[in-house]
Amino acid sequence: MKNRIYIFDTTLRDGEQSPGASLNLHDKLTIAQQLARLNVDVIEAGFPVSSQVQFEATRLIAEEVKGPIVAALARCVDLDIDRAAQALEKAKKPRIHVFAATSKIHLEKKFKKSEDEILELAVKGVKRAKNYFSDIEFSPEDSARTGKEFLFRIIAAAIAAGATVINIPDTVGYSNPDEFGRLIAEIRKRVAHIDRIILSVHCHNDLGLAVANTLSAIANGAQQAEVTINGIGERAGNASLEEVVMALKTRSDFYQKTTKIRTEEIIRTSRLVSSLTGILVQPNKAIVGSNAFAHESGIHQDAVIKDASTYEIMKPQDVGLESSRIVLGRHSGRHGLKQRLQELGYALNKTEIDHLYDRFLELADKKKEVFDEDLIALVIGDALQQEIYQLDYFHILSGSQTIPSATVRLRHEEKVIQEASAGDGPVDAAYKAIDRIVQMPVQLVSYSLQAVTEGKNAMGEVIVRVKQNGRNTIGRAASTDVVEASIKAYINALNRILSHETKHQPTETKHDNL
Numbered sequence: 199m200k201n202r203i204y205i206f207d208t209t210l211r212d213g214e215q216s217p218g219a220s221l222n223l224h225d226k227l228t229i230a231q232q233l234a235r236l237n238v239d240v241i242e243a244g245f246p247v248s249s250q251v252q253f254e255a256t257r258l259i260a261e262e263v264k265g266p267i268v269a270a271l272a273r274c275v276d277l278d279i280d281r282a283a284q285a286l287e288k289a290k291k292p293r294i295h296v297f298a299a300t301s302k303i304h305l306e307k308k309f310k311k312s313e314d315e316i317l318e319l320a321v322k323g324v325k326r327a328k329n330y331f332s333d334i335e336f337s338p339e340d341s342a343r344t345g346k347e348f349l350f351r352i353i354a355a356a357i358a359a360g361a362t363v364i365n366i367p368d369t370v371g372y373s374n375p376d377e378f379g380r381l382i383a384e385i386r387k388r389v390a391h392i393d394r395i396i397l398s399v400h401c402h403n404d405l406g407l408a409v410a411n412t413l414s415a416i417a418n419g420a421q422q423a424e425v426t427i428n429g430i431g432e433r434a435g436n437a438s439l440e441e442v443v444m445a446l447k448t449r450s451d452f453y454q455k456t457t458k459i460r461t462e463e464i465i466r467t468s469r470l471v472s473s474l475t476g477i478l479v480q481p482n483k484a485i486v487g488s489n490a491f492a493h494e495s496g497i498h499q500d501a502v503i504k505d506a507s508t509y510e511i512m513k514p515q516d517v518g519l520e521s522s523r524i525v526l527g528r529h530s531g532r533h534g535l536k537q538r539l540q541e542l543g544y545a546l547n548k549t550e551i552d553h554l555y556d557r558f559l560e561l562a563d564k565k566k567e568v569f570d571e572d573l574i575a576l577v578i579g580d581a582l583q584q585e586i587y588q589l590d591y592f593h594i595l596s597g598s599q600t601i602p603s604a605t606v607r608l609r610h611e612e613k614v615i616q617e618a619s620a621g622d623g624p625v626d627a628a629y630k631a632i633d634r635i636v637q638m639p640v641q642l643v644s645y646s647l648q649a650v651t652e653g654k655n656a657m658g659e660v661i662v663r664v665k666q667n668g669r670n671t672i673g674r675a676a677s678t679d680v681v682e683a684s685i686k687a688y689i690n691a692l693n694r695i696l697s698h699e700t701k702h703q704p705t706e707t708k709h710d711n712l
Contacts, residue, residue: 274323371404379414398422465518
């Protein structure tokens, strides 16, 4: 297909080289299986010669993951190529990806070899890999800083030796879109038999241009994009899969290119990679950041409520989200406030909204985000929740060889009620004991703990979000004892629910998704 762009995912090879990222065999297989669901064309599973773990991971993925091509990286060295071939032995669609540095600075400083010596090394490497499998990719490392005449010559030699894919890496993120696009166009024009192979690009993000360079290369004839989930990778990372893919999809009118990526799997894949690598996604990250489909500005909220396309060039459902998110804060307008209240079941007239809006702004000035229970408190005219249940005592038993258990005693009106329970951990045990006391079915949606001061005696703030009857309620508490903070935050959330129920019931409770 002339307009088809192949997506080569190197999250498990280049992405794992991110400082601080370390994946075990199970993690790698889990990510590879999700990449197959995402429908990438190629999974670069690892660099087998570099360690036994890399070898075993590549071999496991090659054996277990069906659908995509499974690639293994190797230098143009016999041992590297042989180990890559061994790791890929059971792959249905194997590819060996060999590389050799070609820029002047790499030849002089790293290898101390001439261009002719490197060319001979590359040809031997491609031929040796070709003896194992038919699908061979060759990368002239640091192509963007390689002299063009030598680059054209080594690419032609690799094709003649049997390479089926030629990859052009901007290894250190040095190039810019105009320059890199011209380089790809020149390769297509000046290298013999270039039409016999797939021309690929691999861009790093040192100047923040990896995605822009990749798209420029595609516009100038590149047929494969080498990318990672969330853009992770060495130093500043790689071109981001989700950004490249969604740019091609959203601006298909401009690029006239397509991929086979199941874009509705993007969010799920992003969150899996973030969770397993421990590398958080910044909130304003394009496509997958928590703010990518969030709106707080009143003008924006009003327009999005009327027609999402006013401020959203993609549908959140296309990347795997249920909907956009209207964030209520100091920049929100009356329309956003009214919309959220209606979703909570409160039908207020204009006069009531105007009166409530002033109180809403006062609260929003004090808080980063106004949540559902805050709105409910404003509506019922009581911003302070009653302490229906108060913590009187708790005792925790926990240890590496002990089943965690908790005893909790609460005060309710004139009574003191005590319960005990075991759990998966001390907090879970305490929450189960509290549930026995309060006897109100709720679902714990989220739990977060963060330090609010420094040092050994740092205050820990716990925020819990619980759901009852489709409505979210937030509980907060802080203490130098994080278990105590956890218990008090949960009680705070339950008190908010009970306080609301005793004072007011909305006409209808609707789904809590924004």
